Amino acid sequence: MTTSTVPAHVEHRANPMQPQPFRVRKVQNDTHDTFTMNLTPVDGGAEFKFQPGQFNMLYVFGVGEVPISISGDPTAGGPLVHTTRAVGTVTKAMRKLKVGDTIGVRGPYGSAWPVEEAKGSDIVIVAGGIGLAPLRPSLYYVLRHRHDYGKVVLLYGTRTPSDILYRKEIEGWRSRFDLEVYVTVDRAIGAWHGNVGVVTNLIPKAPFDPLNAVAMVCGPEVMMRFTALALQKRGVTPGRTYLTMERNMKCAVGFCGHCQFGPTFACKDGPVYRYDKIRWFFGKREV
Amino acid sequence: METLEPYLAEHPFFRGMAKRHIELIVGCASNVRFDAGQYLDKEGEEANRFWIIRHGRIAIEIFNPTTGPITIQTVGEGDVAGWSWLFPPYVHHFDTRALELTRAIALDGKCLRTKCENDHELGYELFKRFAQIMEQRIEATRMQLLDLYK
Numbered sequence: 110m111t112t113s114t115v116p117a118h119v120e121h122r123a124n125p126m127q128p129q130p131f132r133v134r135k136v137q138n139d140t141h142d143t144f145t146m147n148l149t150p151v152d153g154g155a156e157f158k159f160q161p162g163q164f165n166m167l168y169v170f171g172v173g174e175v176p177i178s179i180s181g182d183p184t185a186g187g188p189l190v191h192t193t194r195a196v197g198t199v200t201k202a203m204r205k206l207k208v209g210d211t212i213g214v215r216g217p218y219g220s221a222w223p224v225e226e227a228k229g230s231d232i233v234i235v236a237g238g239i240g241l242a243p244l245r246p247s248l249y250y251v252l253r254h255r256h257d258y259g260k261v262v263l264l265y266g267t268r269t270p271s272d273i274l275y276r277k278e279i280e281g282w283r284s285r286f287d288l289e290v291y292v293t294v295d296r297a298i299g300a301w302h303g304n305v306g307v308v309t310n311l312i313p314k315a316p317f318d319p320l321n322a323v324a325m326v327c328g329p330e331v332m333m334r335f336t337a338l339a340l341q342k343r344g345v346t347p348g349r350t351y352l353t354m355e356r357n358m359k360c361a362v363g364f365c366g367h368c369q370f371g372p373t374f375a376c377k378d379g380p381v382y383r384y385d386k387i388r389w390f391f392g393k394r395e396v
Numbered sequence: 397m398e399t400l401e402p403y404l405a406e407h408p409f410f411r412g413m414a415k416r417h418i419e420l421i422v423g424c425a426s427n428v429r430f431d432a433g434q435y436l437d438k439e440g441e442e443a444n445r446f447w448i449i450r451h452g453r454i455a456i457e458i459f460n461p462t463t464g465p466i467t468i469q470t471v472g473e474g475d476v477a478g479w480s481w482l483f484p485p486y487v488h489h490f491d492t493r494a495l496e497l498t499r500a501i502a503l504d505g506k507c508l509r510t511k512c513e514n515d516h517e518l519g520y521e522l523f524k525r526f527a528q529i530m531e532q533r534i535e536a537t538r539m540q541l542l543d544l545y546k
Protein backbone atom coordinates (compact mmCIF):
# COMPACT_ATOMS: atom_id res chain seq x y z
CA MET A 110 0.00 0.00 0.00
CA THR A 111 1.15 3.56 -0.48
CA THR A 112 2.73 5.45 2.34
CA SER A 113 0.17 6.43 4.95
CA THR A 114 1.72 9.29 6.81
CA VAL A 115 0.77 11.76 9.39
CA PRO A 116 3.69 14.09 8.66
CA ALA A 117 6.07 14.90 11.47
CA HIS A 118 5.03 18.54 11.66
CA VAL A 119 1.42 17.45 12.22
CA GLU A 120 2.18 14.55 14.59
CA HIS A 121 4.31 16.74 16.81
CA ARG A 122 1.75 19.48 16.99
CA ALA A 123 0.37 19.81 20.50
CA ASN A 124 -3.15 19.30 19.26
CA PRO A 125 -3.63 17.71 15.83
CA MET A 126 -7.27 18.80 15.92
CA GLN A 127 -6.34 22.48 16.12
CA PRO A 128 -6.73 24.32 12.82
CA GLN A 129 -4.14 26.92 11.85
CA PRO A 130 -5.54 30.21 10.54
CA PHE A 131 -4.79 30.89 6.88
CA ARG A 132 -5.62 33.99 4.88
CA VAL A 133 -7.44 33.81 1.54
CA ARG A 134 -5.09 35.42 -1.01
CA LYS A 135 -6.91 34.70 -4.22
CA VAL A 136 -10.23 33.16 -5.28
CA GLN A 137 -10.85 32.08 -8.83
CA ASN A 138 -14.04 30.61 -10.25
CA ASP A 139 -13.16 27.62 -12.43
CA THR A 140 -16.64 26.52 -13.53
CA HIS A 141 -20.19 27.34 -12.48
CA ASP A 142 -19.77 25.31 -9.27
CA THR A 143 -16.04 25.01 -8.63
CA PHE A 144 -13.50 27.51 -7.40
CA THR A 145 -9.80 27.58 -6.54
CA MET A 146 -8.44 29.38 -3.47
CA ASN A 147 -4.85 30.34 -2.69
CA LEU A 148 -4.09 30.45 1.03
CA THR A 149 -1.15 31.62 3.11
CA PRO A 150 -0.62 31.27 6.89
CA VAL A 151 -1.83 34.27 8.86
CA ASP A 152 1.31 34.20 11.01
CA GLY A 153 3.60 34.02 8.00
CA GLY A 154 4.66 30.48 9.06
CA ALA A 155 6.89 28.00 7.25
CA GLU A 156 6.33 26.80 3.71
CA PHE A 157 3.52 24.25 3.54
CA LYS A 158 4.94 20.89 2.44
CA PHE A 159 2.78 18.07 1.11
CA GLN A 160 2.85 15.08 -1.19
CA PRO A 161 0.69 14.85 -4.33
CA GLY A 162 -2.68 13.33 -3.40
CA GLN A 163 -2.78 14.51 0.21
CA PHE A 164 -5.62 16.57 1.61
CA ASN A 165 -6.30 19.19 4.28
CA MET A 166 -9.22 19.68 6.61
CA LEU A 167 -10.52 23.17 5.81
CA TYR A 168 -12.56 24.88 8.51
CA VAL A 169 -14.98 27.63 7.58
CA PHE A 170 -15.24 29.21 11.00
CA GLY A 171 -18.66 28.90 12.52
CA VAL A 172 -19.88 26.57 9.77
CA GLY A 173 -17.82 23.39 9.74
CA GLU A 174 -14.84 21.47 8.51
CA VAL A 175 -14.43 19.41 5.32
CA PRO A 176 -11.63 17.41 3.70
CA ILE A 177 -10.33 18.99 0.48
CA SER A 178 -7.38 17.72 -1.55
CA ILE A 179 -4.46 19.99 -2.26
CA SER A 180 -4.47 20.90 -5.94
CA GLY A 181 -1.29 23.00 -6.18
CA ASP A 182 2.28 22.22 -7.16
CA PRO A 183 4.11 20.26 -4.44
CA THR A 184 7.49 21.40 -5.71
CA ALA A 185 6.77 25.09 -6.18
CA GLY A 186 6.48 26.42 -2.65
CA GLY A 187 4.19 29.42 -2.54
CA PRO A 188 0.59 29.50 -1.40
CA LEU A 189 -1.50 26.50 -0.53
CA VAL A 190 -3.98 25.77 -3.35
CA HIS A 191 -7.37 24.06 -3.05
CA THR A 192 -10.03 23.50 -5.69
CA THR A 193 -13.51 22.88 -4.35
CA ARG A 194 -16.93 22.13 -5.72
CA ALA A 195 -19.68 23.90 -3.84
CA VAL A 196 -22.16 21.14 -3.01
CA GLY A 197 -23.41 21.60 0.55
CA THR A 198 -23.31 23.56 3.76
CA VAL A 199 -19.58 24.03 4.23
CA THR A 200 -18.40 24.22 0.65
CA LYS A 201 -21.11 26.74 -0.23
CA ALA A 202 -20.04 28.90 2.72
CA MET A 203 -16.43 28.48 1.60
CA ARG A 204 -17.32 29.81 -1.79
CA LYS A 205 -18.51 33.04 -0.22
CA LEU A 206 -15.09 33.73 1.34
CA LYS A 207 -13.29 36.76 -0.06
CA VAL A 208 -9.68 37.80 -0.36
CA GLY A 209 -8.47 38.74 3.13
CA ASP A 210 -10.86 36.41 4.99
CA THR A 211 -9.47 33.64 7.20
CA ILE A 212 -10.02 29.90 7.08
CA GLY A 213 -8.72 27.13 9.34
CA VAL A 214 -6.36 24.51 7.92
CA ARG A 215 -5.32 21.16 9.42
CA GLY A 216 -3.03 18.85 7.52
CA PRO A 217 -1.69 17.60 5.25
CA TYR A 218 -3.16 14.16 5.79
CA GLY A 219 -3.42 10.86 4.01
CA SER A 220 -1.49 8.76 1.55
CA ALA A 221 -0.01 10.02 -1.69
CA TRP A 222 0.10 9.15 -5.38
CA PRO A 223 3.10 6.87 -6.04
CA VAL A 224 5.06 9.40 -8.10
CA GLU A 225 8.42 8.20 -6.75
CA GLU A 226 7.76 4.48 -7.17
CA ALA A 227 6.45 5.14 -10.69
CA LYS A 228 9.75 6.51 -11.95
CA GLY A 229 10.82 4.62 -15.07
CA SER A 230 7.20 3.81 -15.98
CA ASP A 231 4.65 5.33 -18.30
CA ILE A 232 2.11 7.41 -16.37
CA VAL A 233 -1.60 7.32 -17.11
CA ILE A 234 -3.71 9.82 -15.23
CA VAL A 235 -7.44 9.25 -15.53
CA ALA A 236 -9.60 11.99 -14.05
CA GLY A 237 -13.35 12.44 -13.89
CA GLY A 238 -14.89 15.82 -13.10
CA ILE A 239 -13.45 17.50 -9.99
CA GLY A 240 -11.19 14.41 -9.69
CA LEU A 241 -8.65 16.33 -11.75
CA ALA A 242 -7.95 18.56 -8.73
CA PRO A 243 -6.37 15.88 -6.48
CA LEU A 244 -4.40 14.57 -9.49
CA ARG A 245 -3.01 17.91 -10.58
CA PRO A 246 -0.16 17.88 -8.00
CA SER A 247 1.07 14.53 -9.32
CA LEU A 248 0.99 15.85 -12.88
CA TYR A 249 2.99 18.90 -11.75
CA TYR A 250 5.47 16.61 -10.04
CA VAL A 251 5.84 14.31 -13.05
CA LEU A 252 6.26 17.25 -15.43
CA ARG A 253 8.93 18.76 -13.14
CA HIS A 254 10.79 15.43 -13.28
CA ARG A 255 9.78 14.66 -16.82
CA HIS A 256 12.96 12.80 -17.81
CA ASP A 257 12.34 10.20 -15.05
CA TYR A 258 9.19 8.88 -16.72
CA GLY A 259 8.21 7.25 -19.99
CA LYS A 260 5.07 8.39 -21.77
CA VAL A 261 2.75 10.63 -19.77
CA VAL A 262 -0.94 10.58 -20.67
CA LEU A 263 -3.83 12.53 -19.17
CA LEU A 264 -7.35 11.26 -19.87
CA TYR A 265 -10.00 13.62 -18.57
CA GLY A 266 -13.78 13.26 -18.69
CA THR A 267 -16.48 15.68 -17.62
CA ARG A 268 -20.24 15.95 -18.04
CA THR A 269 -20.33 18.90 -20.42
CA PRO A 270 -17.78 21.25 -22.00
CA SER A 271 -18.62 23.95 -19.42
CA ASP A 272 -17.58 21.61 -16.59
CA ILE A 273 -13.98 21.41 -17.80
CA LEU A 274 -11.70 22.37 -14.94
CA TYR A 275 -8.45 24.32 -15.46
CA ARG A 276 -9.39 24.88 -19.10
CA LYS A 277 -6.55 27.30 -19.90
CA GLU A 278 -3.98 25.11 -18.21
CA ILE A 279 -5.20 22.02 -20.08
CA GLU A 280 -4.79 23.94 -23.33
CA GLY A 281 -1.21 24.64 -22.29
CA TRP A 282 -0.56 20.99 -21.44
CA ARG A 283 -2.01 20.00 -24.76
CA SER A 284 0.52 22.05 -26.64
CA ARG A 285 3.45 20.24 -25.00
CA PHE A 286 5.27 17.60 -27.01
CA ASP A 287 6.00 15.42 -23.99
CA LEU A 288 2.46 15.02 -22.69
CA GLU A 289 -0.59 13.45 -24.33
CA VAL A 290 -3.87 15.02 -23.27
CA TYR A 291 -7.30 13.69 -24.22
CA VAL A 292 -10.50 15.32 -23.03
CA THR A 293 -13.97 13.90 -23.48
CA VAL A 294 -17.43 15.03 -22.40
CA ASP A 295 -20.60 13.08 -21.73
CA ARG A 296 -22.88 15.54 -23.41
CA ALA A 297 -22.20 18.21 -25.98
CA ILE A 298 -24.55 20.52 -27.77
CA GLY A 299 -23.44 23.10 -30.28
CA ALA A 300 -19.89 24.26 -30.75
CA TRP A 301 -17.93 21.45 -29.05
CA HIS A 302 -15.63 19.74 -31.53
CA GLY A 303 -13.81 17.47 -29.11
CA ASN A 304 -14.49 13.89 -28.04
CA VAL A 305 -17.87 12.80 -26.77
CA GLY A 306 -18.29 9.66 -24.67
CA VAL A 307 -17.24 8.44 -21.24
CA VAL A 308 -13.58 8.60 -20.21
CA THR A 309 -13.25 4.80 -20.31
CA ASN A 310 -13.68 5.01 -24.12
CA LEU A 311 -10.28 6.72 -24.27
CA ILE A 312 -8.42 3.93 -22.50
CA PRO A 313 -8.20 1.29 -25.27
CA LYS A 314 -6.39 3.62 -27.68
CA ALA A 315 -4.38 5.90 -25.40
CA PRO A 316 -0.67 5.84 -26.27
CA PHE A 317 0.97 4.06 -23.32
CA ASP A 318 2.51 0.67 -22.72
CA PRO A 319 0.08 -1.18 -20.45
CA LEU A 320 2.75 -3.55 -19.21
CA ASN A 321 4.94 -0.69 -18.06
CA ALA A 322 2.38 1.87 -16.95
CA VAL A 323 1.25 3.14 -13.57
CA ALA A 324 -2.32 4.43 -13.57
CA MET A 325 -3.67 7.07 -11.18
CA VAL A 326 -7.41 7.43 -11.15
CA CYS A 327 -9.66 9.93 -9.39
CA GLY A 328 -13.31 10.67 -9.91
CA PRO A 329 -16.70 9.59 -8.67
CA GLU A 330 -16.65 6.04 -7.32
CA VAL A 331 -18.68 4.58 -10.16
CA MET A 332 -16.32 6.13 -12.72
CA MET A 333 -13.31 4.65 -10.91
CA ARG A 334 -14.92 1.20 -10.89
CA PHE A 335 -15.35 1.19 -14.66
CA THR A 336 -11.98 2.83 -15.23
CA ALA A 337 -10.15 0.18 -13.20
CA LEU A 338 -11.85 -2.51 -15.31
CA ALA A 339 -11.04 -0.78 -18.60
CA LEU A 340 -7.40 -0.42 -17.51
CA GLN A 341 -7.30 -4.08 -16.61
CA LYS A 342 -8.78 -5.01 -19.98
CA ARG A 343 -5.99 -3.01 -21.61
CA GLY A 344 -3.40 -4.87 -19.52
CA VAL A 345 -2.61 -2.55 -16.59
CA THR A 346 -2.56 -4.78 -13.52
CA PRO A 347 -4.49 -3.89 -10.34
CA GLY A 348 -1.10 -3.72 -8.58
CA ARG A 349 -0.17 -0.78 -10.82
CA THR A 350 -3.50 1.00 -10.59
CA TYR A 351 -4.12 3.58 -7.85
CA LEU A 352 -7.32 5.34 -6.94
CA THR A 353 -8.70 7.64 -4.27
CA MET A 354 -11.54 6.89 -1.89
CA GLU A 355 -13.50 9.85 -0.67
CA ARG A 356 -15.24 9.03 2.53
CA ASN A 357 -16.79 11.47 4.94
CA MET A 358 -14.31 12.18 7.67
CA LYS A 359 -14.24 14.02 10.94
CA CYS A 360 -10.90 13.76 12.75
CA ALA A 361 -8.75 12.91 9.68
CA VAL A 362 -6.08 11.30 11.85
CA GLY A 363 -7.52 7.82 12.39
CA PHE A 364 -9.17 8.32 15.82
CA CYS A 365 -12.86 8.66 15.21
CA GLY A 366 -13.50 5.84 12.72
CA HIS A 367 -15.88 7.97 10.69
CA CYS A 368 -14.18 7.22 7.39
CA GLN A 369 -13.89 3.47 7.81
CA PHE A 370 -13.51 1.76 4.46
CA GLY A 371 -13.42 -2.02 4.88
CA PRO A 372 -10.56 -2.81 7.23
CA THR A 373 -8.97 0.60 6.61
CA PHE A 374 -9.51 4.27 7.41
CA ALA A 375 -9.65 6.47 4.31
CA CYS A 376 -8.05 9.37 6.21
CA LYS A 377 -4.76 7.63 6.97
CA ASP A 378 -4.61 4.44 4.86
CA GLY A 379 -6.10 6.42 1.98
CA PRO A 380 -7.36 8.43 0.28
CA VAL A 381 -4.94 6.98 -2.32
CA TYR A 382 -5.15 3.19 -2.43
CA ARG A 383 -3.52 0.59 -4.61
CA TYR A 384 -6.39 -1.11 -6.41
CA ASP A 385 -5.35 -4.71 -5.69
CA LYS A 386 -5.41 -3.96 -1.94
CA ILE A 387 -9.03 -2.85 -1.92
CA ARG A 388 -10.44 -4.71 -4.89
CA TRP A 389 -12.30 -7.28 -2.84
CA PHE A 390 -14.37 -4.69 -0.98
CA PHE A 391 -14.27 -1.76 -3.44
CA GLY A 392 -17.70 -1.44 -5.03
CA LYS A 393 -19.41 -3.56 -2.36
CA ARG A 394 -22.58 -1.77 -1.37
CA GLU A 395 -22.21 -2.52 2.33
CA VAL A 396 -18.70 -1.03 2.63
CA MET B 397 -3.54 0.25 -59.09
CA GLU B 398 -2.92 0.25 -55.36
CA THR B 399 -5.30 -2.09 -53.57
CA LEU B 400 -7.07 -1.38 -50.28
CA GLU B 401 -6.25 -4.83 -48.99
CA PRO B 402 -3.22 -3.83 -46.87
CA TYR B 403 -5.21 -1.00 -45.22
CA LEU B 404 -8.04 -3.33 -44.35
CA ALA B 405 -5.75 -6.04 -43.03
CA GLU B 406 -3.97 -3.51 -40.78
CA HIS B 407 -7.10 -1.85 -39.39
CA PRO B 408 -7.88 -2.95 -35.80
CA PHE B 409 -11.37 -4.06 -36.85
CA PHE B 410 -10.04 -6.66 -39.30
CA ARG B 411 -6.81 -7.55 -37.52
CA GLY B 412 -6.25 -11.32 -37.48
CA MET B 413 -8.85 -12.05 -40.13
CA ALA B 414 -7.97 -14.76 -42.71
CA LYS B 415 -6.45 -13.45 -45.93
CA ARG B 416 -9.13 -15.07 -48.04
CA HIS B 417 -11.81 -13.22 -46.07
CA ILE B 418 -10.01 -9.90 -46.47
CA GLU B 419 -9.81 -10.62 -50.21
CA LEU B 420 -13.57 -11.16 -50.32
CA ILE B 421 -14.26 -8.00 -48.32
CA VAL B 422 -11.98 -5.76 -50.37
CA GLY B 423 -14.26 -6.38 -53.37
CA CYS B 424 -16.92 -4.34 -51.51
CA ALA B 425 -14.55 -1.56 -50.40
CA SER B 426 -13.84 1.92 -51.69
CA ASN B 427 -11.58 4.70 -50.49
CA VAL B 428 -13.33 7.91 -49.36
CA ARG B 429 -12.58 11.24 -47.71
CA PHE B 430 -14.78 13.78 -45.99
CA ASP B 431 -14.16 17.42 -45.17
CA ALA B 432 -14.97 18.88 -41.77
CA GLY B 433 -18.72 19.31 -41.42
CA GLN B 434 -19.63 16.88 -44.20
CA TYR B 435 -22.26 14.23 -43.42
CA LEU B 436 -21.41 10.56 -43.95
CA ASP B 437 -24.93 9.31 -43.15
CA LYS B 438 -28.25 10.89 -42.31
CA GLU B 439 -30.94 9.57 -40.02
CA GLY B 440 -33.78 7.95 -41.95
CA GLU B 441 -31.76 7.32 -45.10
CA GLU B 442 -31.12 3.84 -46.40
CA ALA B 443 -28.14 2.25 -44.64
CA ASN B 444 -26.09 0.61 -47.30
CA ARG B 445 -22.55 1.22 -46.06
CA PHE B 446 -20.36 1.29 -43.03
CA TRP B 447 -17.11 3.11 -42.42
CA ILE B 448 -13.66 1.93 -41.47
CA ILE B 449 -12.02 5.10 -40.19
CA ARG B 450 -8.37 5.54 -41.10
CA HIS B 451 -7.77 9.14 -39.99
CA GLY B 452 -9.84 11.95 -38.54
CA ARG B 453 -12.85 12.04 -36.28
CA ILE B 454 -16.56 11.78 -36.76
CA ALA B 455 -19.53 12.54 -34.55
CA ILE B 456 -22.53 10.28 -34.20
CA GLU B 457 -25.41 12.71 -33.75
CA ILE B 458 -29.12 12.90 -33.28
CA PHE B 459 -30.99 15.97 -34.41
CA ASN B 460 -33.26 17.65 -31.91
CA PRO B 461 -35.48 20.25 -33.61
CA THR B 462 -35.40 22.56 -30.59
CA THR B 463 -31.70 22.41 -29.65
CA GLY B 464 -30.03 21.28 -32.88
CA PRO B 465 -27.65 18.34 -33.28
CA ILE B 466 -26.65 16.45 -30.13
CA THR B 467 -23.47 14.44 -30.29
CA ILE B 468 -23.84 11.04 -28.71
CA GLN B 469 -20.35 9.80 -29.28
CA THR B 470 -17.28 10.59 -31.31
CA VAL B 471 -15.20 7.93 -33.03
CA GLY B 472 -11.88 8.18 -34.78
CA GLU B 473 -8.86 6.44 -36.18
CA GLY B 474 -9.06 2.68 -35.72
CA ASP B 475 -12.83 2.73 -35.13
CA VAL B 476 -15.78 1.55 -37.16
CA ALA B 477 -19.01 3.48 -37.67
CA GLY B 478 -22.36 2.08 -38.74
CA TRP B 479 -24.13 -1.20 -38.32
CA SER B 480 -27.64 -0.39 -39.53
CA TRP B 481 -26.76 -2.10 -42.84
CA LEU B 482 -26.85 -5.39 -40.89
CA PHE B 483 -30.49 -5.28 -39.87
CA PRO B 484 -33.68 -4.80 -41.88
CA PRO B 485 -35.10 -2.33 -42.72
CA TYR B 486 -31.52 -1.05 -43.25
CA VAL B 487 -32.19 2.52 -42.18
CA HIS B 488 -29.82 4.87 -40.33
CA HIS B 489 -30.86 5.77 -36.80
CA PHE B 490 -28.36 8.61 -36.40
CA ASP B 491 -26.53 11.26 -38.38
CA THR B 492 -22.80 10.79 -38.83
CA ARG B 493 -20.70 13.88 -39.52
CA ALA B 494 -16.99 14.48 -40.02
CA LEU B 495 -15.56 16.83 -37.37
CA GLU B 496 -12.30 17.22 -39.27
CA LEU B 497 -10.81 15.95 -42.50
CA THR B 498 -11.54 12.24 -42.31
CA ARG B 499 -10.25 9.41 -44.47
CA ALA B 500 -12.15 6.17 -44.39
CA ILE B 501 -12.85 3.00 -46.28
CA ALA B 502 -16.50 2.63 -47.21
CA LEU B 503 -17.83 -0.91 -47.23
CA ASP B 504 -20.89 -1.65 -49.28
CA GLY B 505 -23.41 -3.38 -47.03
CA LYS B 506 -25.48 -5.04 -49.77
CA CYS B 507 -22.36 -6.47 -51.37
CA LEU B 508 -21.17 -7.79 -48.00
CA ARG B 509 -24.54 -9.25 -47.03
CA THR B 510 -24.53 -11.28 -50.24
CA LYS B 511 -21.00 -12.49 -49.58
CA CYS B 512 -21.89 -13.44 -46.01
CA GLU B 513 -24.90 -15.44 -47.25
CA ASN B 514 -22.62 -17.29 -49.63
CA ASP B 515 -19.82 -17.81 -47.13
CA HIS B 516 -21.11 -18.26 -43.59
CA GLU B 517 -17.61 -18.42 -42.19
CA LEU B 518 -17.03 -14.89 -43.42
CA GLY B 519 -20.41 -13.92 -41.98
CA TYR B 520 -19.53 -15.41 -38.60
CA GLU B 521 -16.18 -13.58 -38.52
CA LEU B 522 -17.81 -10.25 -39.36
CA PHE B 523 -20.68 -10.68 -36.93
CA LYS B 524 -18.31 -11.56 -34.08
CA ARG B 525 -16.47 -8.30 -34.70
CA PHE B 526 -19.63 -6.24 -34.92
CA ALA B 527 -21.04 -7.89 -31.81
CA GLN B 528 -17.95 -6.74 -29.92
CA ILE B 529 -18.42 -3.16 -31.10
CA MET B 530 -22.08 -3.24 -30.15
CA GLU B 531 -21.18 -4.58 -26.72
CA GLN B 532 -18.68 -1.74 -26.21
CA ARG B 533 -21.16 0.89 -27.36
CA ILE B 534 -23.94 -0.44 -25.12
CA GLU B 535 -21.58 -0.46 -22.16
CA ALA B 536 -20.46 3.11 -22.93
CA THR B 537 -24.07 4.26 -23.33
CA ARG B 538 -25.06 2.74 -20.01
CA MET B 539 -22.17 4.48 -18.32
CA GLN B 540 -23.19 7.76 -19.92
CA LEU B 541 -26.69 7.27 -18.49
CA LEU B 542 -25.20 6.82 -15.01
CA ASP B 543 -24.05 10.45 -15.10
CA LEU B 544 -20.55 9.39 -14.13
CA TYR B 545 -19.01 12.73 -13.34
CA LYS B 546 -21.61 14.13 -11.00
Ligand SMILES: Cc1cc2nc3c(=O)[nH]c(=O)nc-3n(C[C@H](O)[C@H](O)[C@H](O)COP(=O)(O)OP(=O)(O)OC[C@H]3O[C@@H](n4cnc5c(N)ncnc54)[C@H](O)[C@@H]3O)c2cc1C
Nearest residue numbers: 164175176177178192193194196197198199200355356380
Ligand atom coordinates in the same frame (compact mmCIF):
# COMPACT_ATOMS: atom_id res chain seq x y z
C1 LIG C 1 -9.94 12.84 1.11
C2 LIG C 1 -10.96 13.71 0.47
C3 LIG C 1 -10.57 14.65 -0.46
C4 LIG C 1 -11.52 15.49 -1.06
N1 LIG C 1 -11.09 16.42 -1.96
C5 LIG C 1 -11.98 17.27 -2.50
C6 LIG C 1 -11.56 18.29 -3.38
O1 LIG C 1 -10.38 18.43 -3.70
N2 LIG C 1 -12.50 19.12 -3.89
C7 LIG C 1 -13.83 18.99 -3.59
O2 LIG C 1 -14.62 19.78 -4.06
N3 LIG C 1 -14.26 18.03 -2.76
C8 LIG C 1 -13.37 17.18 -2.20
N4 LIG C 1 -13.82 16.22 -1.33
C9 LIG C 1 -15.27 16.14 -1.05
C10 LIG C 1 -15.65 17.18 -0.03
O3 LIG C 1 -15.04 16.84 1.19
C11 LIG C 1 -17.17 17.23 0.12
O4 LIG C 1 -17.75 17.72 -1.05
C12 LIG C 1 -17.55 18.12 1.28
O5 LIG C 1 -17.22 17.48 2.46
C13 LIG C 1 -19.00 18.45 1.26
O6 LIG C 1 -19.27 19.21 2.40
P1 LIG C 1 -20.47 20.23 2.49
O7 LIG C 1 -20.65 20.59 3.91
O8 LIG C 1 -20.28 21.34 1.52
O9 LIG C 1 -21.62 19.35 1.97
P2 LIG C 1 -22.75 18.61 2.84
O10 LIG C 1 -23.71 19.63 3.29
O11 LIG C 1 -22.10 17.74 3.83
O12 LIG C 1 -23.33 17.78 1.67
C14 LIG C 1 -22.79 16.55 1.30
C15 LIG C 1 -23.56 15.97 0.11
O13 LIG C 1 -24.94 16.21 0.18
C16 LIG C 1 -25.41 16.82 -0.98
N5 LIG C 1 -26.20 18.02 -0.63
C17 LIG C 1 -25.93 18.93 0.28
N6 LIG C 1 -26.87 19.86 0.32
C18 LIG C 1 -27.77 19.53 -0.60
C19 LIG C 1 -28.98 20.11 -1.05
N7 LIG C 1 -29.48 21.21 -0.52
N8 LIG C 1 -29.64 19.49 -2.03
C20 LIG C 1 -29.17 18.35 -2.57
N9 LIG C 1 -28.03 17.77 -2.20
C21 LIG C 1 -27.34 18.36 -1.22
C22 LIG C 1 -24.28 17.26 -1.78
O14 LIG C 1 -24.46 16.84 -3.12
C23 LIG C 1 -23.11 16.56 -1.17
O15 LIG C 1 -22.67 15.50 -2.00
C24 LIG C 1 -12.89 15.36 -0.72
C25 LIG C 1 -13.29 14.40 0.20
C26 LIG C 1 -12.34 13.58 0.79
C27 LIG C 1 -12.77 12.57 1.78
